[in-house]
Amino acid sequence: MSKVKKVLLIIISVVLVLALATIGVAGNYFYNLALNPKTSKEKVFGTKDKSVEASNVAVSNWITDKSGYKDAFIDSIDDLQLHGYEIINTNPSKTWVITVHGYMGQGKEMEGYANAFYNMGYNVLVPDLRGHGKSEGKYIGMGWDDRKDILSWIDYILQKDSDANIVLHGVSMGGGTVMMTSGEDLPGNVKAIIEDCGYTSVWDEFSYQLDSLFGLPEFPVLQSASLVSKIRAGYWLQDASAIEQLAKSKTPMLFIHGDKDTFVPYSMLDKVYNSANVEKEKLVVEGAAHAQASKTNPQLYWGTISKFIKNYIAN
Template sequence: MENRIILIIGILLLIVMILTLFAGIFFYNLSVNRNVSKEAVFDDRKNSSSQGIKQNETSGEYNEAYTKWILKESNYEDIYIKSFDNLKLHAYKILNEENSDKWVIIVHGYTGEGLRMGSRAKKFYDMGYNIIIPDLRGHGTSEGNYIGMGWHDRKDMIEWINFIVKEDDCSKIILYGISMGASTVMMTAGEELPNNVKLIIEDCGYTSVWDEFSYQLKAMYKLPKFPIMHMASIITRIRAGYSFTEASALNQIKKCKLPILFIHGDKDNFVPYYMQDMIYNATNCLKEKLVIKDAGHCKGDKVNPELYWDTIKKFIEKYS
């Protein structure tokens, strides 16, 4: 009888382990695997946190006029770097018609690509900046079978910075990103960077991949983070080379020595608003924050464009 009970318990544990493994693989594919559709992430029927959020809010938005500006009206050039793991990564380079040593790297969000950042690129161009708009690994025309969620992308950002410095050793560089791109620039800020990098601007970045995915797992499927997140993180470590816990903007920003502007909408339910305060309070460098009232995820520039861009301009004038 005792042996039978032990056998039953063993079988049940095995079933639980198998189910956890499959759940972890499912969540990895849903969230990190480039080759699996991410429609469920933006499906309001599943994601109760989204409150109508669409892909263009997390990724940057396609705008025909600004896409045309990049591809037809600007002097853009396709440029490429090799990543530390030998991926060919692409970006758009747009030189300002005015001779300028001012540069900005503009980083798109989750499932996006460089062309989705056209409206923001035009704003910086009109401010006199030369522009680099990368397609992050696993996005756009860049290589990569997984989404880096900012962690491996931080190393890629350093290569883009070095690309600029090699081209213009007097360059003054700003890093600007939205959503996942915001977390990317914050993760980059924790690394040793050339003196050419002057400041960071992040819009709606998350504290860590673990925190963001845990939040979304509960919002989408009403599931606790244990044990699915633990298994998904292990699988991501095996397949993509990083874990959800190490991919932390919160930990990286503690090492930041550059001025940083934090922007968030107080109605953001995709990357919850409270994450801004967590990151802001952990930062020891020169810092400012802008809270856009009634703005959802990455909607600050639409809800109150004058406040959004005036704040950015003043921050740049103050610290660059």
């Protein structure tokens, strides 16, 4: 081999090593930014106002101060201790609503939803998703690993009452979680699922946010971050698809989205809705930004949900 070829080979090798190292750094950076629960909301969303909008932070303390909750605990299939708020209605009911919080949120921030379901006469279970609130976990599941945790919470309820009726409800990442749960082998006790502003897939959402927040293309950051996610969290970003799970669903579903949502774009609504071959309804809340549908038009929001549940559960 000539000296020129050797020099070229060395240069190419160095460039490849540097490129791979750069991609690896970018992947680790994005993983830590997006999937590390210790990352501050403001660092992810840019401003405090945007972080509040994205996680739908509670404005009162109904769950912790007024609901009469008790702490509930289960073990996940990978041996994490998970926490939830269990709220038994003072009027005896066989119906439970599991209402699931959003990205970088926690169960107690779902107080408005929990209170509304309680006032409808239902028992309520509000989990802290893995890595959030009082639940253990070193990474954010983005609904994918969380779907298995919701299965465990369903079992928790059925151990109390094998004849219980169960409704799943989730907002933002919680919406993604219940959609991903819908494709699992659910017991017949799960009568209805309500998703509010969930995403088509984690890949789609991260790709959208890379462009929206940072002006970056998905390649090569997401490919690298997906590898890091597989190594550190145990799942590929490509695995976490609400669309693929919905295609397997057998449970009636209500899909809700605000038409002014720019965090999980409104355009995702039709994609998830069309993926589900079940009895289904769609609610578009005009003027609602991300996770704000229940506040923008509460009468429409809760009226639609109440009617939807009653279609499948007799009081």
